[in-house]
Each structure stands twice: as C-alpha cells, then as structure tokens.
Amino acid sequence: PDATFMRMKEDAMNNGQTKPGYNLQISAENQFITDFALFPNPTDTLTLIPFFNSFLDRYGHLPSVAVADSGYGSEENYRFMDEAGMEAYVKYNRFHLEQRPRYKPNPFHHDNFHYNATEDYYVCPMGQHMTRIGTSHTKTASGYRSENARYRAHNCKGCPLRCMCYKAKGDRRIIEVNHRLNEYKHKARELLTSEEGIRHRGRRCIEPEAVFGQMKFNMAYRRFRHFGKDKVTMDFAFFAIAFNIKKMCSKIAKQTKNGGNTPHFGLFLHIYPILDSENRIFWTNPQKSVA
Incomplete structure (x- = not known):
C-alpha cells in the first residue's frame, strides 16, 4: 500500500504499462552514495526538499552545493536552497533549449x-x-x-x-x-553557465547516473526484494552500504597498484552513525549533493 503505480523505463510490452514502485532518490559524491530516500510520488519536483531534510537528519547539516537536473527546478525548490545558503546548480525546464546553438527566443512569449x-x-x-x-x-x-x-x-x-x-x-x-521564479532562473542560469557550473554539469552525468548504471546493469539490482516502505528502505540501505564498501575497496586496490597511499578513512564513512563518540575513528562530511 505504500507504493504507487508508475511507468517504468523497463517496459517489455512497450505500451506504457504501470507497475507498483517507489521513486528512489540518491545523492552521490565521487560515485559514493551519500544519502538516499524513497518517495511514493513519481515526479521529482516534490522530492527535493524532503530529500534535503533527510540529508540534514543524517549529517546534521545541509550540503553547501547542490547539482541537479531540470526535474527539480521549481520556485519552491529554488527558494528553499536560496534561504538555506546553498549554491544551486539546478537546471530549469527550458535551460537545455536555451543552450542550443540555433536557439532563437520566441518574440511573442x-x-x-x-x-x-x-x-x-x-x-x-x-x-x-x-x-x-x-x-x-x-x-x-x-x-x-x-x-x-x-x-x-x-x-x-x-x-x-x-x-x-x-x-x-x-x-x-x-x-x-x-517574478520571483524569473529571478531564481536568472541566478541559476548565471551559475550553470559559469566555469564552475560547466564543470558541475559535466560531472552530474557521471555521478548519480553511473551509480544507477552500476546498480541496474552490473549488479542486476532492478527491483526490491521486500514489500512496504520500511522493509524496502532496509533493503536498499544494506545495498548502499555494500556498494560503498565495494567502491572503496576498488579505489584502495587501484591506488595500491599505482603506488599511492591507501585512504583508510573512507571505510569508516558509513559506520559512523552507529559508533559511540569515543569509538569514532575518522569522519568526513560530504559537501556536495548530486540529485
């Protein structure tokens, strides 16, 4: 009963068939899963603020930089990020169209x-x-x-x-x-077209999309194995922990092979919340959230 019938990308009948599912939102940095949340609504617009609140509950602070695609570009979301003091590299619905070389503004709009x-x-x-x-x-x-x-x-x-x-x-x-939304769009356009914005836009494609690609195609994790939001959250939490450990071990092995130093601190990133203060060894705060 917690799930919602949604159109999936995997449509074997090619007829827009709907299936019960959840809208999984993740944030990633250097292709590590830093947070996740599950929502019953199929659109991304209404998930950004609750997802940031989840990030706040997990780490005790909001990210300083947010990079997201046009599905999250609404007045409500822009205002939340602006009042929170975040640098919002978040596209709006017509941003891609405006960046085309042959784009000509409609004089009657x-x-x-x-x-x-x-x-x-x-x-x-x-x-x-x-x-x-x-x-x-x-x-x-x-x-x-x-x-x-x-x-x-x-x-x-x-x-x-x-x-x-x-x-x-x-x-x-x-x-x-x-007028308020137009001001937010103007600010977002300046950030996205800046040198830093172009760098963030380039990395967004290889941050969460790469994580989803590894999940679905390399690890065949295409559907949840339990029913109910609480059990599904537990299901993906274990997967996220295993995914990050696997990613860290891969980085350690690669750096060791190349003669570099081993970044041991990364292995303790996700066990931090369950350790007592006297047993916490290393800790780094994620600074960026890529939705």
Whole structure:
C-alpha cells in the first residue's frame, strides 16, 4: 500500500504499462552514495526538499552545493536552497533549449517581452504597454503558494501581429508572470553557465547516473526484494552500504597498484552513525549533493 503505480523505463510490452514502485532518490559524491530516500510520488519536483531534510537528519547539516537536473527546478525548490545558503546548480525546464546553438527566443512569449521594473509594465512586440491589473495565486501539491502578477494590453484589436501573438478570443491579451521564479532562473542560469557550473554539469552525468548504471546493469539490482516502505528502505540501505564498501575497496586496490597511499578513512564513512563518540575513528562530511 505504500507504493504507487508508475511507468517504468523497463517496459517489455512497450505500451506504457504501470507497475507498483517507489521513486528512489540518491545523492552521490565521487560515485559514493551519500544519502538516499524513497518517495511514493513519481515526479521529482516534490522530492527535493524532503530529500534535503533527510540529508540534514543524517549529517546534521545541509550540503553547501547542490547539482541537479531540470526535474527539480521549481520556485519552491529554488527558494528553499536560496534561504538555506546553498549554491544551486539546478537546471530549469527550458535551460537545455536555451543552450542550443540555433536557439532563437520566441518574440511573442512573455518571457521575452521588455519589462520596465520601475513602473511595473511590459511592452509587447508592437510596442504597446501592458499594465498590471492584479495578482493570482497558485498552490502546489505540497501546499506552497506561488504569486503571479497579471498584465493586460490596452487594445489588441486590429493588431497585424495578433494571429502570431495569442489565440484567445478577447481583444486584450493577458499574461501572468512569476517574478520571483524569473529571478531564481536568472541566478541559476548565471551559475550553470559559469566555469564552475560547466564543470558541475559535466560531472552530474557521471555521478548519480553511473551509480544507477552500476546498480541496474552490473549488479542486476532492478527491483526490491521486500514489500512496504520500511522493509524496502532496509533493503536498499544494506545495498548502499555494500556498494560503498565495494567502491572503496576498488579505489584502495587501484591506488595500491599505482603506488599511492591507501585512504583508510573512507571505510569508516558509513559506520559512523552507529559508533559511540569515543569509538569514532575518522569522519568526513560530504559537501556536495548530486540529485
């Protein structure tokens, strides 16, 4: 009863068949699993904040840097990371499209209209001012309320660009703009296109994706062996511990073969929470979370 019917990537019938499952979220650093959590909702947007809270409960602090794909780019998530003081290298839904060499902004999309912040109005492609007429609110499934400013043109009747501008029946176009989300997107774009952001974007593909690839294809761990969220959590916890020990042993063997020093501290990373304070030998705090 804790699971939810979801569409899986493994679809033998190729007909969009749904199966009961969980949305597994992991954070990784240097391809080590630093945290994990299971969620019943299939979308990633609503999992980021609870996952960060899980990270906080496990380590006593939030990561200083977060790198994630566009599935996590929402106003609610950006605001949480901003107020937590995190560097959010998190893409939004149109970021990939904007980075294409042949990308041309749509001049009739309100995101590309000129905005006068001083007098709070937009200018449409024909040069007509769109004044603010009110505010609307939307509520997400988690209860977060977003505020959208509404702007309306004075008169679109007879405009030669009307057929390309909008398809509504009215003679005055109305747009809704989320100014706070636009600010977060602008900040995210600057971070993602910086030299450090390009480096993080390159590493994101080989951090959690490589872990999932090793899990599913190298170790054939494609489905849980128990029922119920508590048992499934126990199931994956043992797997994550074994995965990290295997990864550390592989690194030790490789460094020993190359004549390097053996990083013994890594072996004690995941047994830290179960040891008493006087028995804790080594400890390093993960600084980055890659969702």
